Amino acid sequence: LSVVQDQIDDLKISLNISLRIVLIGKTGSGKSSSGNAVLGWSEFKSDLSQTSVTKLCQKAQGRVEGRRVEVVDTPGLFDSTMSHHEVNEEMLKCISLLAPGPHVFLLVLQIGRFTPEEKETLNLIMKAFGKDAQKFTIILFTHGDKLEDYGLSLEEFIQKKCDDSCKKLISDCGNRCHVFNNKEKDTERKYIQVRGLIKKIDDVVRANGGGCYTNEMLQEMKRKMEEMEEKFKQEMQKMQQRMEEQRDENEKVLQERDNELKELKTNIKRERTLREEEQKNCNLFFHNITIIGPYFQKCAKMNQSFAQK
Structure with missing residues (x-):
C-alpha cells in the first residue's frame, strides 16, 4: 500500500x-x-x-x-x-x-x-x-x-x-x-x-x-493569531479593570488615611491650645499670688495687733 x-x-x-x-x-x-x-x-x-x-x-x-x-x-x-x-x-x-x-x-x-x-x-x-x-x-x-x-x-x-x-x-x-x-x-x-x-x-x-x-494554512495561522490577540486583549482589559478597581480602592484608603490624619492633627492642635490656655491661667494665678501675697501678710499682722489691744 x-x-x-x-x-x-x-x-x-x-x-x-x-x-x-x-x-x-x-x-x-x-x-x-x-x-x-x-x-x-x-x-x-x-x-x-x-x-x-x-x-x-x-x-x-x-x-x-x-x-x-x-x-x-x-x-x-x-x-x-x-x-x-x-x-x-x-x-x-x-x-x-x-x-x-x-x-x-x-x-x-x-x-x-x-x-x-x-x-x-x-x-x-x-x-x-x-x-x-x-x-x-x-x-x-x-x-x-x-x-x-x-x-x-x-x-x-x-x-x-x-x-x-x-x-x-x-x-x-x-x-x-x-x-x-x-x-x-x-x-x-x-x-x-x-x-x-x-x-x-x-x-x-x-x-x-x-x-x-497553501494560503489556507496561512489564513488558519492568522485566525489562530487573531484568536490569541483577542484573548490577550481581553486579558489586558481584565487586568486594566482590576488595576482601576485596585486604584480606586487605594485612593479610598488613602482618602480615609488623609481624613484620619487631618482629624488627628486637629485634635493635637486643639489639645495643644487647651494646654497652653491652662498653662497661661496657671501662670496668671501664681503671678497674682505673688502680687497679693504680701498684702495678705500685712493684713494678718494688723489683725493680730488689734487683737492684742
Whole structure:
C-alpha cells in the first residue's frame, strides 16, 4: 500500500507545472547567489556585504531538467534598515507571488557563521507563516568550499562543529539540509548540487502528500493569531479593570488615611491650645499670688495687733 501511495505522490510531483521555492536568510548568507545557482544564471543581485541588496520580494523562473522552477528571494532577515514588521510583510507577499503556495522554504545559513539571530530564524518563519511552515523547510548551507578546509562532509561538520542550538535548528527542520559551494566553477558539479537540492525538495513535497504550503494554512495561522490577540486583549482589559478597581480602592484608603490624619492633627492642635490656655491661667494665678501675697501678710499682722489691744 505504501508503494502505491509513493507512486501516487510521485505522479502528483511530476504533474506539478512548476516547483515553487522561497529563499529566507540573513543578509550576506549567500541567499541570492543560491537562488541564482538554482536558476542557472544571475537573476538576483547578490553582495558579500552585510547591507541587504534585496529590499522587496523578487521572483524569477528557470528550468532544471526541463522542469520549471519558480524562486522568490525575500528581504534579508534582521536587516537594520528594515523593521521586523516590514520584513514580515514582504515575506507574506511571497505567498501571492507563488500561488497557490510554495513547496519549500529554503533557510539559508553560511558554513562556519551561525549568529544568535539566525538561531531564531525558524521561529521567525513560523511566526510569519505559521507552525506548518516547519514541515516545508530545508536548511541550505552555503560556502560549502569551507568544508574542504575543515576536511569534513556536511554530516561530519554538523556533528563536530555545530553547537547544540544549530543542531536543534536542524532537528526542528526534520534534519533536512543541503550544501552549496557557491564558488564552484565546474558546470557539472554545480548542476549536481542543484539536482541534489531538487531531489530533497521533491522528498519534502512527497512527505507533505504532494502538496504545498497553501494560503489556507496561512489564513488558519492568522485566525489562530487573531484568536490569541483577542484573548490577550481581553486579558489586558481584565487586568486594566482590576488595576482601576485596585486604584480606586487605594485612593479610598488613602482618602480615609488623609481624613484620619487631618482629624488627628486637629485634635493635637486643639489639645495643644487647651494646654497652653491652662498653662497661661496657671501662670496668671501664681503671678497674682505673688502680687497679693504680701498684702495678705500685712493684713494678718494688723489683725493680730488689734487683737492684742
